[in-house]
Amino acid sequence: MKIEKIDLYPVSVPYKLIEKSSRVYRSGVSDIIIKITTSDGIVGWGEATRTASAKVILETLNAMKPILINSNPWQNLEHENNIYNTALWHWSPITANLAYGGIDMALWDIYGKDTGKPIYELLGGNLRNEVNYFYYLTWTNMENLAEQCQDGVDKGYEVFYLKIGKDEKVEEEMIKTVRKTIGPDKKIRLDTNMSWTIPQAKKLINKWNEEYSIDFVEAPVQIEPLSQMKELSKKVSSSLCVNEGLWKENEFIDIINSRCGDYLCCSHYYVGTIRKYLHLAYLSNYLGWMICKHTHGELGLTAAIGQHLMLVIPNACDGHQQTAQNMVDDILTEPIPITNQPNWSKIENPGIGVEVDEEKVLFYNKKFLDEGEFLPYGDSF
Structure with missing residues (x-):
């Protein structure tokens, strides 16, 4: 089994009410949805979250993609080592963690689907x-x-x-x-x-x-x-x-x-x-x-x-x-x-155990591309 393809979909999904605090004024969630497809046809889904900017996380994920393509998804420790050490992402740990956390999630989704077991x-x-x-x-x-x-x-x-x-x-x-x-x-x-x-x-x-x-x-x-x-x-x-x-x-x-x-x-x-x-x-x-x-x-x-x-x-x-x-x-x-x-x-379905609606992914991806991301500070600047 090899990682054959990695697709990235930045999405923006609105809140019902604006999230307000001493730090944020946010109208919705803008994250990166990750779809990893293996040579065996198994699809692993992940979600990379952000703090300041979803666009920064998207670029980070694009930089990580070539390191993973054509590799064995089960080589989890090797992937981590290649990303953080060989590719030097340990120098930007917070950004790397937010991005790679979504990739790691998608890999575990693959492990669960390959074995027929929920991740827990x-x-x-x-x-x-x-x-x-x-x-x-x-x-x-x-x-x-x-x-x-x-x-x-x-x-x-x-x-x-x-x-x-x-x-x-x-x-x-x-x-x-x-x-x-x-x-x-x-x-x-x-x-x-x-x-x-x-x-x-x-x-x-x-x-x-x-x-x-x-x-x-x-x-x-x-x-x-x-x-x-x-x-x-x-x-x-x-x-x-x-x-x-x-x-x-x-x-x-x-x-x-x-x-x-x-x-x-x-x-x-x-x-x-x-x-x-x-x-x-x-x-x-x-x-x-x-x-x-x-x-x-x-x-x-x-x-x-x-x-x-x-x-x-x-x-x-x-x-x-x-x-x-x-x-x-x-x-x-x-x-x-x-x-x-x-x-x-308990979630009893294999892998992450929830089913992604790809039409919704494309719909909210278009919303992100057309309207931009929900910034954590709203329109303060």
Whole structure:
């Protein structure tokens, strides 16, 4: 079996509501869909996500294609070595990881289809029968925020997630509204995207945790230097979650060893391959961390590979991140379960286990080509 062809489709799929935070103002998801076809006719699908620019990831994938063509897809370690070391992509690790994470996903899809097994079985089997996801609250107004909360309660969500870090007075009213609507027992998680100072973080986390019971605060202060998070973790009553700063293996390991929080919010894109991600998950579990699956904004393929990984790692928490509930559409033939509910059970079909709708891929590829990508900063510039 050889890799015969690699097709790349940049796509743009809109959100129902604009994603707003201290860092982003984004109207949809722009990712690169990857189709790897083997000489045996097996097709592996992947999705490469982005941070700042999908076009940069597309060019990176185009540069990686010649290294993989006519090679054995099962030579996973060889592909990784050729990309990162021989082709020197280790010098641009964050960009390389975001791009190669999509290729690696497509390769694992091939492995699953070739063996007739879902990916989670190839990774050792499931440690849980279902995975729980959060309800993503979107900035609008207080009335609509309460409606979103009630919608989540009605659908059975236990974890509610809110991006903050722009206006603490408004945000306190928002948190108050959330707690009042969802009741005393469900979890509230906050994400500031590193927008607070240490004094501000100490004050607000302790105050809001006492008044509204906060499950964890994600990325409250700058991750560099790491001493800031270590200092803050000793001064606050709520758990802390690290998201930024996990973009290279050595940084990931430094953060794990620091014990500057309780949760790591990340995905396999952070380190480029599924295997590396599993290694780091086991190391973090040994040192007492929980893992929450991260999303940059994702389509169904990325959501599905995340589901496989959360089924198998030992330290997966509840309330994983997702954007499925806020997507106008997807590039799959059927909606994934977490489009309108909090829990997703085992995926039993071979490989990634979801079916790509190639007509939709072409439709949203045309949207990308005609209208451009959804930039993370909207029309700010």
